Amino acid sequence: MQDPNEDTEWNDILRDFGILPPKEEPKDEIEEMVLRLQKEAMVKPFEKMTLAQLKEAEDEFDEEDMQAIETYRKKRLQEWRALKKKQKFGELREISGNQYVNEVTNAEKDVWVIIHLYRSSIPMCLLVNQHLSLLARKFPETKFVKAIVNSCIQHYHDNCLPTIFVYKNGQIEAKFIGIIECGGINLKLEELEWKLAEVGAIQTDLEENPKKDIVDMMVSSIKNTSIHDDSNSSNSDNDTKQ
Numbered sequence: 001m002q003d004p005n006e007d008t009e010w011n012d013i014l015r016d017f018g019i020l021p022p023k024e025e026p027k028d029e030i031e032e033m034v035l036r037l038q039k040e041a042m043v044k045p046f047e048k049m050t051l052a053q054l055k056e057a058e059d060e061f062d063e064e065d066m067q068a069i070e071t072y073r074k075k076r077l078q079e080w081r082a083l084k085k086k087q088k089f090g091e092l093r094e095i096s097g098n099q100y101v102n103e104v105t106n107a108e109k110d111v112w113v114i115i116h117l118y119r120s121s122i123p124m125c126l127l128v129n130q131h132l133s134l135l136a137r138k139f140p141e142t143k144f145v146k147a148i149v150n151s152c153i154q155h156y157h158d159n160c161l162p163t164i165f166v167y168k169n170g171q172i173e174a175k176f177i178g179i180i181e182c183g184g185i186n187l188k189l190e191e192l193e194w195k196l197a198e199v200g201a202i203q204t205d206l207e208e209n210p211k212k213d214i215v216d217m218m219v220s221s222i223k224n225t226s227i228h229d230d231s232n233s234s235n236s237d238n239d240t241k242q
Contacts, residue, residue: 090140092116092133097151104145105170112142112201113167117149119158124179124187128162131192138193139202166201174199 014020095103100115107113116132118125129146136144149156149163156163162182166174176182176195183191190210197204 088140089143090137092129092136092144092146095145095147097147097153100147100152103143104165104167107143107167107170109169111168112173114142114144114196114201115165115167116144116146117152117156117161117163117165118146119149119161122158122161124182124185125162127185127187128164128182128192131187131189134189135193135196135202142202166196166199168201173201 011020015022093103095115104113104115114132116125116128118129120126132144132146136142149161160177162176162179164176164182165172179185183195188210190206193202193204194206194209194211196202197206
C-alpha cells in the first residue's frame with residue numbers, strides 16, 4: 001500500500017481531489033516543548049499567589065480568570081482557617097490558679113494540655129520551662145501552659161518540682177513529678193519531647209528514644225555487675241567447700 005504522506009505527483013493529485021487527506025507536516029519537537037512550557041507557565045498563575053497578592057493583581061485578570069480566582073480564593077481561605085484552627089496555640093502561656101479549671105480541666109474537646117507547675121527559684125523548673133517553650137512552638141496543636149505552684153496548690157513540697165501534668169478531655173493522662181521523673185537535671189529538649197510523645201500528647205518526628213544509648217549502657221552495666229557478683233559468689237562457695 002502506498003504511503004499517503006509520500007511526496008509523489010500522484011499523491012498530490014489525489015490530495016487536490018480530496019481523496020487523500022492533507023499531508024502531515026513533520027512536528028518540530030523543540031517548538032512543541034517551548035509551546036507546552038509557555039502554556040504551563042500561563043495556566044493558573046494565581047495558584048502561586050498569596051491572598052494579598054491576589055487582591056493586588058485583580059485588575060490583570062479577565063472575567064473568566066476572576067471566576068476561577070474566586071473559587072481558588074475560597075479554597076485558600078478554607079485551608080487557612082483549617083490551619084489556624086489546628087495551630088491555635090504555639091506558645092507556653094502563663095496561667096494562674098484560678099484559671100486552672102477553664103484552661104486545663106475544661107479545655108477544648110480532644111485537645112492535649114500540658115501544664116507545668118513550677119517555682120522560679122528551682123533551676124530545673126526554669127530548664128523545663130525553656131524546653132516547653134520551644135516544644136510549644138514546634139507542636140502548636142497541643143496546649144502548653146505553666147503556673148507558679150503556690151497559685152494552684154498550697155504547701156506543695158519542693159521535692160515534687162518540677163511537676164508536669166498531661167491532660168486530655170479533663171482527665172490526667174500522664175504525670176511527671178520531681179526531677180528524676182521529669183528527666184534529671186541534665187534534661188535535654190529531645191528527651192522531654194520523647195517523654196511527651198510516648199504518652200500521646202505530641203506527634204514527634206524522633207525515631208527513637210534519645211536516651212536509648214544511656215539506658216542500654218546502664219542495663220549492660222547492671223548485667224555485668226550481676227554476672228560478676230554471681231561469679232564471685234560461686235567462687236566463694238567453692239572455696240568454702242574446700
